[in-house]
Amino acid sequence: xxxxxxxxxSTSSGIVFCLLLVVIGxxxxxxxxLPQQPNIIVVMVDDLDVGLTxxxxxxxxxxxxxxxxxxxxxxxxxxFVSNSVCCPSRATYLSGQYxxxxxxxxxxxxxxxxxxxxxTSTLATWMHNGGYYTGYIGKYLNGYGQFDLTGDxxxxxxxxxxxxxxxxxxxxxxxxxxxxxxxxxxxxxxxIENYGSSESxxxxxxxxxxxxxxxxxxxxxxxxxxxxxxxxxxxxTEIQEGDFPHDYHDIWKWDIRPALRHDATLxxxxxxxxxxxxxxxLDKPLWLQQQERLNTDDxxxxxxxxxxxxxxxxxxxxxxxxxLDFLAQNSELDHTVIIFTSDNGFMHGEHRxxxxxxxxxEAIRVPLYIRLPGIEQGATLNQIVLxxxxxxxxxxxxGVAVGHVVDGxxxxxLFNDPGPVTWRRQFLIExxxxxxxxxxxxxxxxxxxxxxxxxxxxxxxxxxxxxxEQSSEYYDLELDPFQLRSLHDIPQLQGQMNxxxxxxxxxxxxxxxxxxxxxxxxxDQ
Numbered sequence: 001x002x003x004x005x006x007x008x009x010s011t012s013s014g015i016v017f018c019l020l021l022v023v024i025g026x027x028x029x030x031x032x033x034l035p036q037q038p039n040i041i042v043v044m045v046d047d048l049d050v051g052l053t054x055x056x057x058x059x060x061x062x063x064x065x066x067x068x069x070x071x072x073x074x075x076x077x078x079x080f081v082s083n084s085v086c087c088p089s090r091a092t093y094l095s096g097q098y099x100x101x102x103x104x105x106x107x108x109x110x111x112x113x114x115x116x117x118x119x120t121s122t123l124a125t126w127m128h129n130g131g132y133y134t135g136y137i138g139k140y141l142n143g144y145g146q147f148d149l150t151g152d153x154x155x156x157x158x159x160x161x162x163x164x165x166x167x168x169x170x171x172x173x174x175x176x177x178x179x180x181x182x183x184x185x186x187x188x189x190x191x192i193e194n195y196g197s198s199e200s201x202x203x204x205x206x207x208x209x210x211x212x213x214x215x216x217x218x219x220x221x222x223x224x225x226x227x228x229x230x231x232x233x234x235x236x237t238e239i240q241e242g243d244f245p246h247d248y249h250d251i252w253k254w255d256i257r258p259a260l261r262h263d264a265t266l267x268x269x270x271x272x273x274x275x276x277x278x279x280x281x282l283d284k285p286l287w288l289q290q291q292e293r294l295n296t297d298d299x300x301x302x303x304x305x306x307x308x309x310x311x312x313x314x315x316x317x318x319x320x321x322x323x324l325d326f327l328a329q330n331s332e333l334d335h336t337v338i339i340f341t342s343d344n345g346f347m348h349g350e351h352r353x354x355x356x357x358x359x360x361x362e363a364i365r366v367p368l369y370i371r372l373p374g375i376e377q378g379a380t381l382n383q384i385v386l387x388x389x390x391x392x393x394x395x396x397x398x399g400v401a402v403g404h405v406v407d408g409x410x411x412x413x414l415f416n417d418p419g420p421v422t423w424r425r426q427f428l429i430e431x432x433x434x435x436x437x438x439x440x441x442x443x444x445x446x447x448x449x450x451x452x453x454x455x456x457x458x459x460x461x462x463x464x465x466x467x468x469e470q471s472s473e474y475y476d477l478e479l480d481p482f483q484l485r486s487l488h489d490i491p492q493l494q495g496q497m498n499x500x501x502x503x504x505x506x507x508x509x510x511x512x513x514x515x516x517x518x519x520x521x522x523x524d525q
Contacts, residue, residue, distance in 0.1 A: 034337075034372060034374070034375070035335050035373060035374070036399065037130075037131065037132070037399055038335055038336060038398070039227070039332060039335055039337070040127075040132075040225075040226075040336070040337045040338075040394055040397060040398060041227075041228045041230065041323065041337070041338045041339070042228070042229045042230065042339045042341070042390070042394070043230045043232075043316070043319075043320065043338070043339070043340045043341075044090075044229070044340075044341050044342060044343055045231075045232050045234060045235065045316055045340075045341075045343075046086065046139060046231070046232065046233055046234065046235070046236035046342065046343055047086075047235060047237075047309075047342065047343070047344060047345075048235055048342035048366070048367060049345035049346040049348075049365065049366070050345065050362075050365045050366065050367055051348070051362065052235070052306075052310060052346070052348070053367040055268070055271075055310065056266075056310050056313055057070075059266060059267075059310075061265075061266055061310065061313065061314055062314070062316075062320075063317065063321075064317045064318070064320040064321035064324060065316075065340060065369070068320060068321070068371070069338050069369050069371045070369045071378055072375075072377065072378060073338070073369050073377060073378070074369065074370045074371075074414075074415070075368075075369055075380045075381070076368040076369070076370075076380075076381050076383075076385050077380050078382055078383065078384045078385065078451070079365065079366050079367065079368035079385050080365055080366065080384065080385070080427065080429075080449065081343065081345075081364055081386065081387045082098055082099065082386050082387060082427060082428060082429055082430060083098075083099045083344075083429065083431060084344040084345060084356040084357055084363040084364050084429070084431070085106070085107060085344065085357050085431065086107055086343055086344065087104055087112055087113055087114075087141050088102075088105065088107075088112065088430075089343040089344050089387055090139075090343055091104035091117050092388055093343070093387055093390050094117075094119075094122040094123050094124070095121075095122060095123070095391060095406070096123070096388055096389075096390070096391030096392050096395075096402065096406030096407060097388065097405075097406060097407045097408075098407045098430065098507075098510070099432070100508060101405075101407060101511055102117065102118070103116055103117070103118070104117050104141070105432035107142040107143070108142055108143050109143065111432065112142070112432075113141060113142045113143035113147065114140065114141035114142065114143045114149055115143065115147045115148060115149060117141055119164040119165055119166075120165055121404045122166060123166075123227075123390075123395070124136070124164065124165065124166030124167050124227075125165050125166035125403055126391075126400050126401065126402055126403050127166065127227040127395075127398060127400055128166040129403075130395075130398055130399065130400025131224070131400075132224070132225050132227045132398060133168050133169070133217075133218055133224050133225070134166055134168045134226070134227045135167065135170075135214045135227070135228045135229070136164075136167045136170050136171065136228075136229050136231075137210045137211060137214065137228070138171070138172070138173055138230055138231030138232055138233070139172075139232070140164075140172045140173065140231070142175065143175055144162075144172060144173075144174065144175055144178075145159070145162075145172075145174035145185070145187065146176060147159065149162040150162055160174060160187065160192060161191070161192065162187075163187070163189070163190060169189065169217065170188075171186055171187070171188050171189070171210045171214075172187045173185070173187075173231075173233070174186060174187055174192065176239075176241065178233065179233065179236065179237075179240075180203070180239075180240065181233065181234075181238060181256065181312075182195070182196065182197040182201055182202065182203070182257075183197055183201075184203060186206070188210075199260050202259045202315065203232075204232050204233070204234055204318075204319060205318075205319075207230065207232055207319065208318065208319040208322055208323075211228070211322070211323055212322060212323075212326060214228055215228075215326045215330075216326075219330050219332070225335075227394070227398070230319070232315075232316050232319070233256075234256060234309075234313055234316050235256060235309035235310070235312045235313055235346075236256065237255055237256050237305065238254070238255065238256050238257065245439045246439075247439055248291055248292060248439040248440075249292070249295070249297070249298055250439070251354050251355070251439065252299075252301040252305070252354055254305070255301070255304060255305050255308055256308050256312050257308065258308055258312045258314065258315065259311075259312075259315045262311045262312070262315060263308075263311060264311075265311060266307060266310050266311050266314075268303075268306055268307040268310050270299075270302060270303050270348065270349070271348070272349075273350060274484060275350040275351050275482040275483060276348075276350055277294045277299075277349055277352055278293075278350070278351050278352055278484070279293070281352065283485055283486040283488075283489075284351070284471075284473065284486060285443075285463075285465060285470040285471045285472075285473060286470050287441070287442055287470060288351065288352070291352045292352070293352055294349060294352065299349075302348065302349055302354065305354070309346075320340075333373070334374050335373050337370065337371065337373060337394075337397055339368075339369070339394075340367065340368070340369045340370075341367060341369070341387070342367055343366075343387075344356045344363060344364070344366065345361075345362050345364060345365050345366055347360065347363060348362075350362050350482075351483070355440055355442075357431055357442045358431070359445065359449070359461060359473070360483055361461075361477070361481075361483065364429060364449065366387070372415060375415075383414060383423045384423070384424045384426075384427060385424070386408060386424070387408075388406070388407050388408030388409075388427075389408035389409055389411055390408070391406060391408060392406050392408050393408075393410045393411040395410075396410040396412045397412060405511060405512035406512065407510070407512060407515040409516055423520070424516075424519045425450060425453075425519060425520055425521065425522065425523070426448050426450035426451065426519055426521075426523065427449060427507075428446065428447070428448060428504065428507035428510075428515075429445075429446065429448070429463075430446055430447075430508070431444060431445050431446075431447075432444050443466065443470055444465065444467070445463050445466065445470075446464055446466075446507075446508050447461060447462060447463040447464065447473075447504065448461070448462050448503055448504050448507065450500075450523065453523070458476055458477050458479065459476075459477040459478065460474070460477065460496075461473070461474070461477060461483070462474050462497060462500040462501065464504055471486075471488060471489075472486075472488040473486045473488060474486055474487045474488040474493065474497055475487065496524075499523055499524075500523060503518065503521075506518055507519075
């Protein structure tokens with residue numbers, strides 16, 4: 001590449017010296033054929049894993065997503081999040097940064113939630129300053145409407161009606177009601193609207209109405225381009241007032257109600273891969289060894305939850321259908337970029353888990369589909385892409401300036417050339433447990449997930465916990481795609497683990513270009 005010898009990690013200073021010599025190509029120009037400043041819509045659902053996405057598509061349960069976004073667009077087969085927790089992941093979407101740089105470590109204060117996010121420079125402000133009419137509809141950062149957001153040191157009614165900078169049209173769900181599909185509240189541009197329990201109050205359908213309102217306004221705005229973010233709750237489970245898991249078996253009972261028209265419409269079979277209700281977890285860290293296996297009642301609840309999660313997505317597909325129809329009828333479809341993704345994945349009993357927050361593939365992999373106007377692709381790209389990349393991608397597509405240093409990279413490079421010589425070879429996964437000791441608690445960790453290397457069998461995942469009582473995890477994903485046997489205790493692999501562990505430490509401190517250099521480095525040489 002640049003004459004660097006890529007030493008085998010003899011010293012950290014050698015690595016830094018070599019990294020400084022790596023040349024990163026500049027981001028490519030706007031994808032050929034795109035209009036100047038296209039409209040951009042992002043639909044980000046909550047807790048949708050790749051497996052459930054595939055199953056609902058195979059059943060024909062999301063036809064609008066399939067025909068309107070996937071078939072004519074780009075499918076990213078290796079899309080991941082760098083933190084598989086709701087609030088940190090959404091902050092990454094808005095900032096283009098790893099968790100350790102945007103500072104939203106967990107879902108709630110003092111080190112997380114909406115109050116921890118610096119909203120003065122976000123994707124919203126960049127787009128607004130670049131001439132876009134911006135809109136936000138649905139779930140925001142956890143704790144929105146519950147804590148001091150105005151910065152005056154106390155919680156007042158002004159915090160419930162707070163609108164983050166950069167958003168021209170704001171319809172944000174208000175906590176703690178965000179996690180209810182009925183009987184919830186919305187901050188509609190500074191006015192709190194309360195919804196009830198009638199069929200027409202179903203949350204996704206109300207958000208769909210807001211989407212149509214937004215598009216109707218933009219249709220009258222001459223040539224002003226628009227940027228819209230839509231954040232449905234589905235298929236995240238509902239959380240009612242007073243819900244708290246007293247033991248791990250309570251978690252399986254949590255569920256989401258689909259819209260009445262969709263209830264009991266899908267014949268879903270719960271998949272049981274080899275990792276399902278894993279019988280032997282002695283190779284896993286202590287926190288996972290302490291989770292009991294699913295009993296009969298747990299499995300019955302999980303079967304119901306799995307079906308309801310799938311059925312809740314049908315209302316999301318209805319929303320997508322109405323959105324596509326409106327754009328087509330108003331001659332805007334060929335001027336609009338549409339992105340569909342999720343904030344993180346989800347576990348359906350794999351490794352005894354019904355959650356995310358961990359570094360298993362089911363939790364960190366997400367669906368990502370991008371339709372570009374006027375470019376009928378239907379292509380699948382297999383480069384490793386992250387939620388870190390969404391903000392710089394959207395900014396470049398829009399031709400607007402980013403307002404701070406971003407860690408991600410623009411995917412426009414891939415739209416122009418789907419086979420670049422150099423792309424991301426590995427990335428950091430972060431988790432900050434927050435110190436709570438609930439049945440859902442996973443201790444703080446940092447992990448590295450690599451793509452395949454020339455000198456390795458396949459992609460690798462190494463997880464290192466801050467707590468020394470928790471053993472590391474190390475998986476070769478080609479030999480062990482279900483992550484059934486951690487290889488952390490094999491002496492012959494300690495050298496590989498040490499090299500990867502060194503890179504975890506470097507990535508935990510990276511920023512901007514430094515992150516992109518580290519992500520491209522050949523660790524195995």
